[in-house]
Amino acid sequence: MSQKLNLGWLGAVALGVALSAGAQEKPADFSTQVPLSVSGEGPWYRLELPLSVQLNAQQTDLSDVRVFNAAGEPQAYAMARATAQSAQDRNVTEVKWFPLYNAADDTERAPSVRVQSSANGTLVEVQPSSQLEAGEEVLRGWLLDASAIKAPLQQLILDWTSERDGFQRFSIEASDDLQHWQSWGEGQVARLSFAEERVEQHEVGLPGQSARYLRLLWNAPQAAPTLTSAQLESASTRSLPLPLVWSQPLAGSSAKAGEYTWQLPMGVNVERVQIELNQPNSLAPVTLAGRRESSLPWQPLSSGLLYRLTQGGRDVVQDELQLSGQTVQQLKLTVDERGGGLGAAAPSVKFAVRSTQVVFLARGAGPYTLALGNATVKAANLPLSTLIPDYSAAKFTTLGKAAIDGGAVVTQAAPAVAAATADTNWKKFGLWAVLLLSVLFLAVMAFSLLRKPPAKS
Template identity: 85%
Template sequence: MSQKLNLFWLGAVAMGMALTAVAQEKPVDFATQVPLSVSGEGPWYRLELPLAVQLNARQSDLGDVRVFNAAGDQQAYALARQTAQTDDNRTLTDVKWFPLYNSADATEHTPSVRVQSSANGTLVEVQPSSQLEAGEEELRGWLLDASGIKAPLQQLILDWTSERDGFQRFTIEASDDLQHWQSWGEGQVARLTFADEQVEQHEVGLPGQSARYLRLLWEAPQSAPILTSAQLQSASPRNLPLPLVWSQALAGSSAKAGEYIWQLPMGLNVERVRVELEQPNSLAPVTLSGRRDSSLPWQTLSSGLLYRLTQNGQDVVQNELQLSGQIVQQLKLTVDERGGGLGAQAPTLKFAVRATQLVFLARGPGPYTLALGNSTVKAANLPLSTLIPDYSAGKLTTLGRASVDGGVVITSTAATVPVAMGTDWKKFGLWAVLLLSVLFLAAMAFSLLRKPPVKP
């Protein structure tokens, strides 16, 4: 009996070894293979996964992503990605604002000021550098005191008195000493009345950098409104969101007037969409809905006012909508036709998701290949802290870099279409071992069951 049990376990071990060998993944098991080039110091390399490459995956969580070396050996890897935007680490702070005056006929756009601050850098008073007579001063902008915020600034939120409606465009500059200023681009806010409803835009995106002071100078119109509130949203440096990556333009369809539908390549955590407004003087209040499958009901994701208007010879454009980051595969835009609509043909749409970084531990000979496109394999990625024993957020930026070689995606048919080449004798032999092991176990079980019990 003991000998038979030993044979039984030997057969089980043989079957397990055969199953392991059969399950060993190779590059040809994946529909898409992308050559990689590496630079910098290894053995760890960090790859920014292009969205065009990600869309070749068969699993929305990228569980079918792999990295192989030149010998076809799988490399250990980890994924740094965010499935949805979270605001848990974001802080909204009310800040003080100080007016920036200049004479109405001044040729220079930037007002000259005298500043008084406390020992910790908090602004106490801001005055024009020269005395302006009553009636000649003009409010050109505002100086915001962000000295109490140590985290990178993500968003600016403004509110102003009701006397100033319409669009307002201004420049944004940042400084730590009130002497040297760095441009942070332009901002745009608006308050409009449309079809007896008020549509407002208060938020302006910031580049995610730290600064003690912000200077806002109005361009159109040149005089600034009276602010009633100024807030800055910041995020911890340890938890800064990965940047957004945008898709190529996606064509849509329109089944009825004022309704447009787009089909995404796969279910994705979409955080922003951009509707291409080709016609000048377009104005459209819209509602954006989404769903994961055509059998599910539509869910409202966002709403807002899209426009492309000409003011003072320049186009003023607002064509983006913010989403929460939930997974969708279909998007529907419903337009209030009272604004003139967006035309019979569906406009093209671009969507943005959070960037995904892949870090792999290079082992064996290069070059290395990124493979993806297999709906049946299980995820094989490790936590970053396991892949890199002394991992820290700061160390991630010091790793060697990997990139898609030449930006070319090579799609293999081996994962979907049987390859009519020579017989794979190695795989044939492994399957033979597996079948023999199963037959052996069945015979052993049958023999044990037929043996009469031993009489005491």
């Protein structure tokens, strides 16, 4: 009986030592600590993680993000992230288009029209509001019928015929009733010949909103080309990715003519790159490659035509490349220098990643602290549906908000953390040594008991 009690006591001691070895994380275990302020109704709060703060993480997937209360206790949290690949319900729809005419001497920017539509809103006919004589009418733009598309509009894809190559620039307006129009910015498509090759740009980004009708108005009279195809790409609301957040300009280097490289602060899922074009009348066909570290081969990411051209007294600029969102830490741009190149010095770049939101359940007293920067901790985030039992997209928008207290001030704690980490490591080594000695002692005791002859009755 005594031997059984001894064995049980030693087992409890060993278990206690093992539990102590996995002690709870503290803010000092992380190299960066950011004070948070909260507003709105809790107990759940969501924080849009600024890219400047995110880049202080030491794990690409942000497994080292934590939230602590004033007592240094970790808070339950979830990560709300969406990548471009999550938008699977994208559809491309061919839409009808109708010419918009006005008189050559008409000073009205947007032609007034008479429309005839079916019961469901589909356009059947579009005519000028007043009769125009032959030769007086001027093609001013086009009206697109998107009434059959119920999802938010993501991209406009055009094809056209024109007498000469060049850029086609126009304004984009949206309406649901053909009476009230909302500006959706400007669009630009291009068809160019370069070094015996054809370079064409057909796509124009849209703001991800729904509209029944789009109106495209060319900036200069008589400049509107003849459309041959108009398509709209849409995506359902539930699959829309979070917005992009952009980095600060990043300096690069150039080892040889026409080749530029940049080192990113950490591995990130880059979805767009913007290359600085300082010199007017720059034209550069380019290919962009990336990799996670110097020991790996370069992988192609994107290609396109970058330009900054002066037309009509203003600059026409295309300085962005679209990427697939794969993780890279180094970028390399190769330029076809038949277009004149981008100069000897590497241009600066900005990169964009998807916005990340941290949602945490506030427990204990504030103020709360966001901590990150630890290469060894394991992920501790929960699924959103677990953190918020009745989670829905509608409820997500009603959660309280957290913000970086004092703007983007980041408290660096690297020296203290290094010392704390070293101290913690020695403690862990000592605890594990005690644990192993306890197990060894148990094994020796068990072996001696097994060898001891049974007591005579």
